Amino acid sequence: MSEIRLEERLAATLARLILDPTARPARHIAVGAASPIPAAACWLVKLQGHPVRLSLLHKRSGNPFTEGTRELFDLTGQGRIDLFFLGGGQIDGGANLNLVGTGAWPGREVRFPGSFGSAFMYPMAHRTILFREEHSPRVLVEKVDNISAPGTSPPGVFRRGHAQALVTGKCVFRFHPDRARFSLESVHPGESIESVRAATGFGFEVDDAVPVTEDPSPAELALLRGPVCEEMMETYPEFCARVFGRKAAA
């Protein structure tokens, strides 16, 4: 089997977090716009035979919703979405997300695309896995310039769930909503506590020994490169070509 690509490692890592036995079971997972690695993780879980319903918002043929894009939010409002994925142009040490932009509102320095549904999905989904491949001080900041979705909410504000973890190109952080802090759960091969610390703008908790993120197994890699890629071709052709070397039929 050829060398493990970072995207494959990240997909397998996300899949393990989806199946985390300490978390609420993920029976219904939704994946939003432009999220090929989380989508690959979800397909991996499903094709491993776990009973999970996937709602991929941008699936054109066989789109899961009959009420258009609003149905996802209605489902989530009712508590029917167990797990969602979010990222951010900036993510801070309190798991606050900024998808709007840097500088003065509404992003006069660098404008990001916008909040999408994050201001609703983050508090209303039962759990959220944060994912951002770029791990740098410009992305992982002490405090976001603008909050599109808050990592925690004051007592008395209705909130169903929080970030479970933050997965980057360098490591996995676990989030602790009780104290609004991340702890370092594992570092990817080639990284260390020091290298993660140097690339992270926020403070985080560290145990004495931090394990290395587990490699994808040969079985996981075979699934990713075969059946998972097949499922993703329609929605993410460029990703499949780049990561799995698969070209769409003309």
Add this chain to the structure above:
Amino acid sequence: MKLSSLEAMAASVPDGALVAIPPDNSLPSVALAKALIRRGARGLRLLGVPVSGFATDILIGAGCVAEVQTSAVSLGEAGFAPRFSAAVRAGSIAVRDATCPAIHTMLQAAEKGVPFMPLRGLIGSDILANRPDWRVVDNPFAEGGDPIVLLPALSPDVVILHAAMADSAGNIWLGRRRECATIAHASARALVTVERVVEGNFLEDERLAAGAINATYIEAVALAARGAHPIALLDEYGFDAAYVAEYARMARTEAGFAEWLEREVFAGQRLAAE
């Protein structure tokens, strides 16, 4: 049903109108957006339902837009929307950031004819902090201490959609993208381009009725073959990724965008007129 034309439809949209446009996976009329550019529309206030994409970026680049209310503007795998980003940087358009379900909820309130609707979430977000028109109240049905956001009803002046087909009675069919029905119900006027017009009445066919929008809500229909292009249309044609990627490259600069506009929006039209 009497068919309209693209150019007549575009002429009927006044400068300054609040124009709702669905996102790139949900049947925007790119053909009508291009016609609005050709007619030189100015000061449009665009509403992305709930996000914005290609059609919004070209309208902004062409100088047609004063304000965008949306939950995000993006070209998907082709990246950030270049003319939107440039306009925000230059401060040449106003941006009213929202979040997806808030836009749906404001339209649903208009659809029901009620002045507002509540929505969970949002509290603690700067989206809410920057929306003086959104209010937080205490849930009157709880024992107290349950803050919840109220959103005002929002009724667009016009919605521009591209559907697969229209029938002889002026109903249109767009399949499962039911949020388009909500936009049409909530809007004062729905202008719809279609791939084709067919004989009969969708409402008399049980399999088609569920994916139709009743002619009651449709002001005008015009033929526009591949009117969603480069956006996908249901199962009829796919997303033209190469076209959008080329646009994203060219539109990085104002000069590149102008060249693209001349070639893709104005030139074809002149040829057709000759």
